[in-house]
Amino acid sequence: MENDIYENSIIVGADHVNALGTMKTSAFFSVLQDVSDEHIALYGAGYNDMLEQGLLWIIANQRAEISRMPSLGEKMTVRTWTGSNKHVFLPRYYTVWVGGEMISKAAICWTFMYSESRELVGAEDCPVHIRTNIEEMKPFELNPLSGPKPVKGAVNSVNHAANASSSTDIDTDSDNTGNQIKEAATDFTVPHEYIDRNGHMNNSFYFDIADQLVEAGREPSSITARYTSEAMEGDVLTANCTSLGSRYYITISSNKGNHFKLETILK
Numbered sequence: 001m002e003n004d005i006y007e008n009s010i011i012v013g014a015d016h017v018n019a020l021g022t023m024k025t026s027a028f029f030s031v032l033q034d035v036s037d038e039h040i041a042l043y044g045a046g047y048n049d050m051l052e053q054g055l056l057w058i059i060a061n062q063r064a065e066i067s068r069m070p071s072l073g074e075k076m077t078v079r080t081w082t083g084s085n086k087h088v089f090l091p092r093y094y095t096v097w098v099g100g101e102m103i104s105k106a107a108i109c110w111t112f113m114y115s116e117s118r119e120l121v122g123a124e125d126c127p128v129h130i131r132t133n134i135e136e137m138k139p140f141e142l143n144p145l146s147g148p149k150p151v152k153g154a155v156n157s158v159n160h161a162a163n164a165s166s167s168t169d170i171d172t173d174s175d176n177t178g179n180q181i182k183e184a185a186t187d188f189t190v191p192h193e194y195i196d197r198n199g200h201m202n203n204s205f206y207f208d209i210a211d212q213l214v215e216a217g218r219e220p221s222s223i224t225a226r227y228t229s230e231a232m233e234g235d236v237l238t239a240n241c242t243s244l245g246s247r248y249y250i251t252i253s254s255n256k257g258n259h260f261k262l263e264t265i266l267k
Contacts, residue, residue, distance in 0.1 A: 006039035009077040012070045020217060023069040023076075025207040029062065032094055032106060033204070035078045045128050047197070053127060056113045056198050060089060061226040063142055064106035069219050074098050083138055084131050088112065088123040093138045105139035113198075118230065147226035148263030151181060151242045151249045185240045186212050190231050200230040206260045210250045213241035218266040226261045 016027040037057075040046050050057055070076040076098060083091035089109050096104035112121035121127075188209050196202035206225070231237060231254065239252045246267070252260040 004039075005079055005081045006035065006042075007077060007079045008035050008038060009075050012072055012074050012076055014072065016070075017072045021072040022219060023071070025211060025220060025223065026204040028064075028066075028069065028096075028104075029108075029207065030202075030204045031076065032078060032080070032096075032108065033059075035080055035094075036092055036108070036110070039080055040082075040128075050112070050127065051115060054115050055121065055127060056115050057110055058113045058198065059203050059227055060109045060111050061142065061147060061224070062106065062108040063140065063225075064094075064104055064220075064223045065139070066104045066220055066222070068103050070096075070098055070103065082130050082132060085126065085129055088121055088126045090128060090130065091138070091142055095139065107139060107142040109142055115198075148224045148249060148261045151244045151247060180244075182243045183241065184213050184243075185238060188237045188239065190233050190235045190237065192233055195233050200232055201235075203227055203260075206252055206262070209237065209239050209252060210241075210248075210262050210264075213239060213250060214243075214248050214264065215266060218246075220264045221267045222265045224263045228258050228260065229256065231256075231259045 010031060012023055016023050016031075018024050037047055040057075041049065047057060076096060078094055078096055080092055080094045083093060086109075089111050091107060091109050094104075094106040094108070095102050096106070112126065113119065114121060186209070190201050194201045194205045206227075231252075235254045235256070237252050237254050237259065239250055241248060241250045243249070246265050248262075248264050248266070250260075250262040250264075251258060252262075
């Protein structure tokens with residue numbers, strides 16, 4: 001696997017796309033994750049293999065740069081390969097193609113959690129160790145501990161959806177002359193349908209919540225996301241959004257603490 005590039009394709013279907021016929025962010029990352037599992041399973045470290053050892057694959061953070069999203073009916077081809085271990089973190093890299101056009105490059109940092117205790121696995125117990133000489137092919141650096149950055153000049157005035165039924169313009173001295181910081185929020189209760197085989201809300205669904213707070217009809221050109229804790233069925237989540245021009249910063253939290261942070265720039 002050290003020098004292996006894996007490839008698989010799907011036809012973008014109706015369940016993958018939004019009302020405009022372009023792929024939803026949640027579906028985009030779900031496809032990348034499915035191809036990842038197919039690849040690692042070939043080497044005895046897939047989801048079921050890890051579960052037999054009492055371990056779960058989970059995502060720490062992810063990043064993508066996107067020239068355009070695939071459209072309904074298009075053939076989306078994902079190429080993926082692993083990077084070298086960074087302690088307990090295993091980075092994986094991707095390019096996404098439609099025909100001969102590369103439409104995205106991405107990276108996801110994976111790690112492990114004990115299925116029973118729900119604690120993260122320490123580096124000394126990491127079950128997968130990879131050293132690769134195709135590391136130089138990575139599309140960009142992804143620090144396992146890095147994450148989205150808040151909008152410069154924002155104030156933390158939105159704490160709950162009840163306080164932000166509509167966006168609020170806030171004057172700012174930001175470098176983005178002519179723009180104003182906007183804040184908004186929404187509440188969401190995690191339904192049973194969002195719980196995946198790991199027993200928590202699937203990471204891709206955080207994007208569906210976040211999409212409620214970004215400007216409709218515009219595709220992302222870049223996405224950086226970080227997961228900090230699990231959300232479970234019945235949890236009431238509050239998504240807070242701060243935006244300045246085309247840049248959005250979204251956090252999703254509950255009374256348990258923060259679960260997810262997202263930074264995206266729209267076209």
